[in-house]
Ligand SMILES: O=C([O-])CC(=O)C(=O)O
């Protein structure tokens with residue numbers, strides 16, 4: 406193993422075969438083999454990309470494992486190796502098998518790949534920006550493997566999916582997200598850069614694992630952490646001005662402060678807060694359209710007052726206002742509960758973002774409850790009094806959407822919109838099948854985690870999963886195509902509304918609230934156009950007509966082909 410420093414390792418032909426962006430493997434033509442010093446380095450057959458993709462996918466399917474999970478992880482490794490060998494071919498395989506391949510390169514399998522990052526490590530990809538290098542971050546960025554970059558996805562590994570602190574292993578997430586920026590959004594893979602900020606790891610078992618590849622140190626926190634993130638952002642601005650910087654899987658306590666600190670300074674957004682909220686608002690738009698109600702008429706109960714829950718509420722309010730509601734009315738129509746009950750005015754410890762939704766005694770007059778006692782303002786009481794059209798969970802409280810709560814809700818509205826969004830499955834607020842059974846199939850459901858189709862009256866219905874993958878690749882495409890310099894809230898709202906327009910349930914009553922995985926690349930084009938148009942309207946992108954925007958989106962789309 407390892408590179409041997411013989412003269413043969415430096416031949417131009419071999420170098421070409423070892424560069425995943427340039428390598429075409431057996432697809433190099435006879436003429437190219439002569440021209441590029443490849444004669445003899447490849448078996449004699451010249452193949453098409455179709456033949457190569459066929460072989461590659463068969464090798465993924467042939468992978469065996471002792472359990473479903475171990476097989477999927479081995480398939481993930483196989484696909485990652487293909488990505489590190491020949492990227493065009495990797496994306497050709499992904500585009501042909503997007504439905505089967507997506508769960509292998511992305512969630513849920515990428516979670517296992519992060520947990521076992523140090524065991525399954527083969528080759529480096531992206532940039533490892535580690536705390537001990539804090540005084541040389543520009544040097545680190547200058548060493549980036551690709552000169553021109555359109556999109557960075559960065560994590561510090563502290564809150565990887567629902568799996569907690571993975572330290573340097575968090576790198577699997579930026580790699581996986583960027584694969585989808587290309588496979589779905591059509592971002593040129595040569596212009597993507599995954600980054601992990603290695604600021605230590607608080608999982609002792611991981612840190613003490615003899616194979617652990619990260620900096621073996623407890624996490625840097627407080628001012629030191631902030632200064633490091635600041636230094637990283639400064640280095641990015643110096644080295645890659647204008648790049649889209651997506652924050653991913655930071656712990657709640659850091660995610661919002663980081664977003665607030667940089668959102669007006671950089672082309673940036675947080676995928677977990679803003680991306681997820683846009684997808685939920687998109688699913689809600691689709692649901693409202695089939696329920697025969699408008700967005701501005703919705704009465705929303707949100708269970709979960711963390712940054713994700715409040716982020717969803719903010720985006721919904723924005724959508725309701727865009728639909729004609731006043732801001733005051735929209736905010737008044739959104740009720741938020743935390744573990745202690747409904748958020749009420751004067752409650753201790755509310756953040757300003759939460760306080761926006763806290764209800765006054767006046768607003769609760771007529772409920773017949775003592776506002777001083779929040780424990781009386783529990784979910785069932787709130788549902789009984791608010792008669793919500795939509796009930797959303799980002800609470801991690803498994804099963805909190807009980808039969809009693811749902812039956813109560815369904816007695817007031819014809820098509821109750823119910824989104825149990827907590828991940829993973831074991832934290833979901835309800836099971837889609839139960840929601841269907843308790844409402845005779847009237848509930849309009851979207852989840853956070855994947856669930857099997859729901860059976861209703863002998864028919865099977867796919868359940869929409871509100872994953873941010875419906876939005877982030879399209880935001881990237883829209884931003885790159887329009888040469889936007891900021892990601893504005895209005896751009897994310899337009900992404901949500903454009904996604905809602907693609908909701909299959911609009912033309913098929915048995916359809917899901919969000920598009921099929923196989924239709925994501927097509928949906929991404931429409932969403933990207935909406936994002937780009939709004940960037941122009943907001944003055945954060947150069948002037949362009951709608952036709953010019955559409956043409957720019959088409960032109961910006963990279964598709965796998967040997968050029
Ligand atoms: O990666 C996903 O599937 C969704 C996501 O951003 C998260 O759970 O953090």
Ligand SMILES: [Mg+2]
Nearest residue numbers: 566653654677
């Ligand atoms: Mg995430």
